[in-house]
Amino acid sequence: MTVHRNIELVTAALLAGGADPARVSRLVVLPDAVTTAASAAAALGVEVGQIANSLVFECDGEPLLVLTSGAHRVDTGKVAALLGAQxxxxxxxxxxxxxxxxxxxxxxxxxxxxxxxxxxDRALAAHDEVWAAGGVARAVFPTTFDELVAVTGGQPADVA
Structure with missing residues (x-):
């Protein structure tokens, strides 16, 4: 089976960033696309809050990635205030x-x-395991809040 290039890039970046190899090896390619938190949660048999949505925003013209719990929506006003963005x-x-x-x-x-x-999103810390997209709409992998912060160099934040 051929693996999509994006999945290879994600796997390599996770391992290079110090992610647990045992978790990385649990990346799965589902039979159907899961493009919403609800569809991903249903396919995995987990709570919607365990899905780490990767949402890209334009923050004063620059890209900003917000990894948020699937259980709520990002408050862009709150994010702008947090970052001092216009x-x-x-x-x-x-x-x-x-x-x-x-x-x-x-x-x-x-x-x-x-x-x-x-x-x-700090709300993800409420779960021992969360699931994130693996670079294509059918790929997902398990991780933790702490691991997401570490591998992304991200900033924990209240975004909802």
């Missing part, structure tokens, strides 16, 4: 793909052409 808005598809090398619905926390400024 404007934070959901990024258009072309901007997202240029920043991540991945398409919306399968954005991974890592494996991008260059590191992205990242916020990691």
């Amino acid at each position: 404007r934070v808005r959901r990024a258009p598809a072309g901007f997202v793909q240029a920043a991540t090398g991945q398409v919306i619905g399968g954005i991974a926390p890592v494996g991008h052409p260059a590191p992205l400024r990242t916020l990691v």
